[in-house]
Amino acid sequence: MSYLSSNQLKQYEDEGFVSPINIFSKDKAKEIRNEIEMIENQMPEELENSGRYNAHLISPLLDEVTHNSNILDAVQSLIGENILVCGTTLFIKNAYEKGFVSYHQDAKYIGLEPHNWVTAWVAITDSNEENGCMRMWSGSHRDNLKDHDQKFNEGNLLTRGQTVKNVPKKKTTPLILNAGQMSLHHPTVVHGSELNKSNDRRIGFVIQSYIGTDVKQVLGKNSVQLARGVDKFNYHEKIGRPQKLLNEKDIQLKKQENDNLQEIFYKGSDKKGKF
Numbered sequence: 600m601s602y603l604s605s606n607q608l609k610q611y612e613d614e615g616f617v618s619p620i621n622i623f624s625k626d627k628a629k630e631i632r633n634e635i636e637m638i639e640n641q642m643p644e645e646l647e648n649s650g651r652y653n654a655h656l657i658s659p660l661l662d663e664v665t666h667n668s669n670i671l672d673a674v675q676s677l678i679g680e681n682i683l684v685c686g687t688t689l690f691i692k693n694a695y696e697k698g699f700v701s702y703h704q705d706a707k708y709i710g711l712e713p714h715n716w717v718t719a720w721v722a723i724t725d726s727n728e729e730n731g732c733m734r735m736w737s738g739s740h741r742d743n744l745k746d747h748d749q750k751f752n753e754g755n756l757l758t759r760g761q762t763v764k765n766v767p768k769k770k771t772t773p774l775i776l777n778a779g780q781m782s783l784h785h786p787t788v789v790h791g792s793e794l795n796k797s798n799d800r801r802i803g804f805v806i807q808s809y810i811g812t813d814v815k816q817v818l819g820k821n822s823v824q825l826a827r828g829v830d831k832f833n834y835h836e837k838i839g840r841p842q843k844l845l846n847e848k849d850i851q852l853k854k855q856e857n858d859n860l861q862e863i864f865y866k867g868s869d870k871k872g873k874f
Contacts, residue, residue, distance in 0.1 A: 615740030615788030710818030
């Protein structure tokens with residue numbers, strides 16, 4: 600059992616995140632990295648730009664991470680025993696590449712209400728200050744949603760380059776993770792990340808998000824997987840899990856789900872970015 604301790608629950612309540620949490624070994628993380636890079640080599644379009652979404656639908660190893668019992672135990676501590684997987688994202692920063700994530704709140708554009716959901720950020724490689732780990736504005740989740748500018752700026756790994764103004768960056772907390780560890784963060788906590796200045800890739804696999812069965816999608820359509828418990832609400836269509844790597848039927852399902860995500864992420868915008 601990997602339920603959160605009282606100290607971890609207090610950290611989440613006070614700061615809007617909890618980190619680090621041990622999930623699996625470095626050897627397992629390396630195995631997952633190898634599968635990601637095999638997909639990149641064989642079918643690069645499946646993980647490029649907006650293809651980075653929902654890779655768990657075509658990769659059995661990423662699907663396994665998504666349904667990992669250690670992760671689900673921790674998530675259950677925060678949102679209850681009935682848990683849906685609502686999507687995933689790969690955040691990959693290559694060495695010396697101009698890739699960053701502007702400071703933002705996940706809940707601003709994702710359309711999931713009420714906020715009985717949590718995002719899991721799983722380190723497939725080590726994640727530290729040198730290679731651009733995630734940074735949190737502690738306590739900012741208590742201030743509800745903030746105004747965001749849409750910058751669409753070069754190198755920004757977010758869809759619209761959505762950016763919260765006046766973030767006290769020097770006071771933000773770096774979430775340093777070893778490969779195989781994760782962090783959990785609240786829908787409204789302000790967070791971002793800087794450039795990768797190391798000589799290796801930084802790979803994060805993000806379950807965005809684990810949602811309670813009482814959560815609705817108010818901006819479009821999300822399909823989900825039942826990860827734990829029962830769904831008495833049935834607000835979302837259920838989809839299956841991949842049985843093998845890069846199965847054509849699964850590839851088509853991923854494409855449809857990603858098209859739906861684009862509708863949600865760019866709702867109300869007259870411009871689209873590459874993500």
